[in-house]
Amino acid sequence: MTVAIKEDTEAAVRWLRTPEAIRERCHALLALAGQGRLKHFALHLERLESAADYVAEVIRSNYPDLDIPYHARWRHFAAGGVDRWAALAADLGELDADAIARIRFDLCVPSVLLDAGAGPDWMFEEPGTHLSIGRSEGLAVASLHAFRAGAFSADPERPLRADASGLERVSASDIAACFQVEPTNPLVGVEGRANLMRALGAALRSRPDLFGDDEPRIGSLYDALKGKTVDGELPARTILAAVIAGFGPIWPSRIALGNENLGDVWRHSGIVADDATNGLVPFHKLSQWLSYSLVEIFEDAGIPVTGLDDLTGLPEYRNGGLFLDLGVLELRDPKLAETALPVDHEAVVEWRALTLALLDRIADPVRARLGKSAAEMPLARVLEGGTWAAGRKIAREKREGGGPPLQVLSDGTVF
Template sequence: MGLFSKSSSNRTSSKPSISERSASLASSNSSLQSPTLGFGKRSSQPTSSAPFSPTTTAPSHRPQIPMPKAPDPLVDPAAYLRSIGSVRARCSVLLEKAVDNKLNHFDVDMSKFDDTVAFVVSIIKRDFAPDYATIPPHGRWQHFNVGGKDRVTHLLQSWPSSVDTSERTRRLLDLFLVSVLLDAGAGTAWSYKSKENGKIYRTAWSYKSKENGKIYRRSEGLAVASLEMFKAGMFSSDPDQPFRVDSDGLKGLTVESMGKGLQVTAQNPIAGLDGRANLLIRLSKALENRQYFGDDSRPGNIIDYLISHPTTHISSVPIVPLPTLWHVLMEGLGPIWPASRTVVDGVSLGDAWPLSSMPRESNSAEWETIVPFHKLTQWLCYSLMQPMSVLMHIHFAGAELMTGLPEYRNGGLFIDTGVLTLKPEQMERGLAKFASEAERNNKKCMEVVPMFEASDDVVVEWRAVTVGFLDMLLVKVNTELGLSGEEALTLPQMLEAGSWKGGREIAEVTRPNTKEPPIMIISDGTVF
């Protein structure tokens, strides 16, 4: 059976170790650090910052694992639009139109694309040259380590050696999944004061730590908040086992308790509090699916499901096809998404939206106007793969099927560098929406940007072209860095070190008072 043995499908709250050998890799004295692997490639040399990365132990030639084909859209359009393969395929249609400057809502200046490349390359060189292999993949793990403190390693080291590797992995999966679901745009006024050190983590894009004057931002504030709520046992139904998330624990959540955990007050509001709380409450129901989440209804039990799945190849390391993980997240978490989302053939598609600029013949089916993104599910995939790869050496075949994340930092990069410009009529409409929202909320605004609902045609077009532009950006960035073959950056590495960080930094310069993206999206806490 190789390194890992198949686990029993009849899982209980007292988990057997998936691998006795792997348990020795994560003792309480482990020096495990943040992951530096890039999904889909192998580091040529081990690094001290990730001693247990699968990139340091995997064989040089892994068996080729065939990827399942995406469902046929003519037979089952809903299944197709929910598949990971549909995201890049559908967005590529908009990329072709963008390159020809034929978008409905944006003017496109491809002569500015080289400026975008140069900006992203400068950031990557500034932070990582010449050690590009040390760039971690985009994922939630990095957000927990805001301020230079490796909170994930400290968490692992706080557990006794009797907690084996498989249970450590389950616990991190529990934490990461809840944290990702909370990781939507929080608005410009919210901040979180850490109970650990008294530091303030703001989503207003700038906060000054009382301890050291460092500045921390949105996603990191939500990461620290979710970690401290996790450590306090807020998501667990077992007082003796606080370091877990389970269905019964989530059922006890309310909007009020979530607000308290996130330190929300009238002076410290957060966007989409109701949406976040209700998302976790709906998660409690989804976790009752024992096929994926076991008898004790924990997110972390997906590791048992994946290891025992017939598509998993067991050799010197377990090789899990990315579509298998995708299926677990799409099917297992399907009940958590709001019922108001786009529906095809009675099936809710999640983060997929109709778009007027999609080509459509007179006899086209309705599904042909829909563009899928599945941003939160992709963010979950990127984030959950890391603890499984780092702690248990699992390799995910087909990770390249995932796309760049279509959210406002990556998308804002292309607006702030001049590639995309909102057309005048849409700019006028967006500014009017911003003004009405500001008046409704009695807010005085120092900087004004257009604002739209997440379902608005402008936002859907912006997100679709962002996916295609990120693929183009990766190729050009690697060329400028002189990286090719196994040395080339993967898309998750470029997102982490370049486009997402670049989108944030250029927003800070362009709109120094609010540091908001160039287009604001009204959030319910379940899309972005």
């Protein structure tokens, strides 16, 4: 019996880490919303068409030629029209494509993991350009400057690395310095971000198969995944599986099955199952956004990535705010918008799940308005063009400062 229970638990953990599990659970909550059976949100699907109109207009405005890049960290590195990655790459000399890809992994992973919501009052004043940049773009630019200065490398002679020894020594004061944190420039979750970097260093040591056993570094994951190509192509779900397996242990302990920390997985009473997954709703938001960001590295290195739409949309406050602000979703109790909610609150779980499921529902109407197929405009482009940009635009139209319509307490590792 003990063996059977253990095997069932292991199977449950494996399933909860798949895109299929994410979609199944989120669409289950969307179905409950359609039946009027969710406690915190009412669903108005009849407004989805006008939301698709709004998103399509934003895409045409941002990308008149409809040449839309992926929703990835690389867009944020170009905040303010300054292509910072290109400037860094220009200094790399005659490195081959694989060496450049390893450096991009070393830059991208910490940057994405440090991206959880900054809060509305934080800004990064960029040296040189003197641009003042907030939110995700500011976090990206600050993390790139930190990377370039060797913040994640243990070897001063090789600053453009993120290795186990370098990451394990990152302190809260290091994060505060890199991100220019002051009493007048507060950043949400400084300690949580530092803890995440140290946990990342430990995770590299625990998986020599992914990160190498001699000076483990994030960039070695590029080689591990390159070795999993099939006929020269790499399935997107293979990237996500490696990201979750390699970086899963870094997340703060929340919900666990057996000895496995589930990460970005939360409870909702509307989800009923007769196994260990009962009540559980997985999202893996940062892991999926990281996967989208890594896809770009592989394709630039000449390795096509297949099955991109196996991954899901991202349940974060820009996409979620889009559906709230356009009336596709409505809070049953408007007072919930007056206070910051903990991330495990059922209203937040509902909001994130409905957002993810509605991104699936809005993608085809948006494509139809633009005359594009799913192959021409995968979800990663719909997000970038797209729902994320439209969520930011409508937020600015509705609220001074452009904050989200619902506030979520962050420890620096979610959203």
